[in-house]
Amino acid sequence: MSARKQAVLDAIDAANRQDPNIEDGQPVELIYGQRMSTEMDRLFPDASDMLQIAARGQHVERWKLARSEYPEGRAGYLAWRKAQGVHHAEVVMGLMQQAGYDADDVDATGRMLRKQGIKRDDEVQALEDVICFVFLKWYFAPFAAKHSAEKIQSIVEKTARKMSAEGRARVLQEFDLPENLAAAFQD
Template sequence: MKTEKLSQTIAEIDRLNAEDPFYDNNDGKMIPKELLYSQRMSKMLMDYEPMASEPLQIATRAQHIQRWKIPRESYPMDRKGYLMWRTELKNFHGKVTSDLMEKMGYHEAEIGHVDDLINKRRLKTDHEAQCLEDVVCLVFLKYYFDDFIEKHANEEDKIISIVRKTWKKMSEKGHQAALNMSHSPKSLNLIKAALEQD
């Protein structure tokens, strides 16, 4: 059950993400890209971990908050540039969310915990950090994997490598949730091919 403070925080995250100038198609309706992503993240979390704590719910909703403000093209288009971009994004998402939570009256410890979750600190020792990582991977597989396959249609080895890396980030519970999802025949074949290589 959501507290009033949590509901207001989620609404503010949505307000910020609704400013995204880029849109995605959702069942024929165009929705700001990061708003749609954040809502999908929250839905997946509630399906996967119905008793998720308030900090975990906030971190999940704010995972990509205002992501468009730091475009990938602002960093070198190589592996090093990609890693720099990802680090800068996590710091940015954490800062925006921390400032928002402070305005909403959250305690310093709660704000710090959400910042840790968004920045993927203690991934292997914090159950909630692993839960968030599972949700990120599940959302990718459910909503974005087919488009990724289409975009990289002639790079099957690359796709299989991405699936293997994604799989290694997930817990056993996450693996089971992924396998229990409905997948397109093409995506299922690629997932199976990736797992057979392990």
């Protein structure tokens, strides 16, 4: 691993260690970033530095933009998500500049974190697939325990729509989903 990539990953981790939200004795977003890197390495072992950095920085400083500061409902949620993507991109791009990455690499990483080009850009799509795998592996069961069957079905369908065909096929291979949820991942 290059020294500059390690410097950026370490800086992302240092930022996420400041998360006041704790899970299993660790800051929530530190754990999330590490899970993203683990899944990125597993799903895309030949990922570029930029994609690896984007995965680790996916939720950098997420707690700084409170959902409660945005209106209730879907429009407020989407505005919050967009603002989060912009914030994550700005933080990570700044860390990459400090580590000596060139403008093209910095900009590419920012596009990934803002989800610009999903379904059209292979790296943006790879990041989205990793995000979906992390959700399904680590966060889906706790989410499902708190929501109705209809809400669960809706979230699974939205998750599947975000993924590539390859990602959806891999979900069917790796997860033992009930038939109604598995149907969302079938082409």
